[in-house]
Amino acid sequence: MTFSLLGRCARTGQFGAACTTSSIGIGGRVPYLAAQTGGVLTQHRTDPRLGPRGVDLLRSGCSAAETIAALVASTPDHGWRQLAAIDAQGRTAHFHGARMKPAHADAHGPGCVAIGNIMASADVPRVMIETFLANSDAPLADRLLAALQAGEDAGGEGRPLVSAALLVVDKESFPYADLRVDRDATPIATLAGIWRDYAPLADEYVLRAVSADSARGG
Template sequence: MTFSLIARCPRTGQFGAAVTTSSIAVGSRVPFAAAGVGAVLTQHRTDPGLGPKGLALLRRGLGAAAVVEALVAGTPHHAWRQLAVVDAAGRTAHFHGAAVKPERAAAHGPGVVALGNILAAERVPAAMLAGFLAAPDEPLAERLLRGLEAGEAAGGEHGAVTSASLLVAWREPFPYVDLRIDQSAAPLPALRALWEAYAPLAEGFLQRATDPGEAPVF
């Protein structure tokens, strides 16, 4: 019961992911991203180990499709896995294992892929993609969140969501944005409020790491 999307921003080179699901603390298990490298989603019967493995393969220079192929070949439980990858060039790929429960679907656009399982309707990933593509001038984090909200408006998953996450990697080895709602009756509105509070501070937090003497105080 998860729907999510990953993307690369061609303007900034940022990579990011947004995800929501019916279980607790989804941000600790599903989305993975690294600056200059790419992003990986691992969901359904989630194996969080596939995220770092996918990023390692991307660092070796494999493209998105080759990374998905290698991850599938390297796990004996691939029938239970649902995967998506975006690489440094913005190429995308996904995989639905044979045991991933319906409705399951995916939708691809330039530098972005949305997917889900146990969805209320097959159209949900396409709605996420449309929501993301509708705001090309917004920051990547905002676009990802709009995609997630569009998926929820299109029916979301088959049941109530409990947790949500927004992750963006940019320039540094640590995340530029890493916001999580680990348990809530309304995780997407909570994530929206958290992002809107964090967005004006994001550059300042980055500057505290890279140029602390000139960093803002707030």
């Protein structure tokens, strides 16, 4: 009942994740990223402990594949888990637990991976990756949101979505963007609208943190 995407921008070095589901609060349970490191998605019967653990593994120098293998080995409930990872070089990996409900699927491309479970169509991740790769000149957040909408248009869950989240990291220890929508009838479209409002301010908010004297706002 969740479909998600991890991606890296080869031009800026940013990492990002976008995800959506028919349950509430996806932004606090699925995407985990660290600047210049990569990130992890943890979903199906989600274990949020696996996200920070995966990021720590990536920071230690583990590849995406090594990170996923270590996460699976570390949890006795891996049969219920669906995981994905991307590392600093843009390599990707995923895991589908044996007890996951269909339809579940994955798709990989250069610097990106999509996964989903309890979907209306197993084509959803493939369509997401194709859309993400087709917009390589656009900002990373725009590409992630376009891919998320394409996944919904390809069938999505087949039932109403209520939450969505966008997480992007750049060079600092804090997110470049961390935007979430909950209890909304059209969460992907609402999230895209929030990003359109936030995008012109994103660099300014970073500047306020790292060079406050140079910032424009209050």
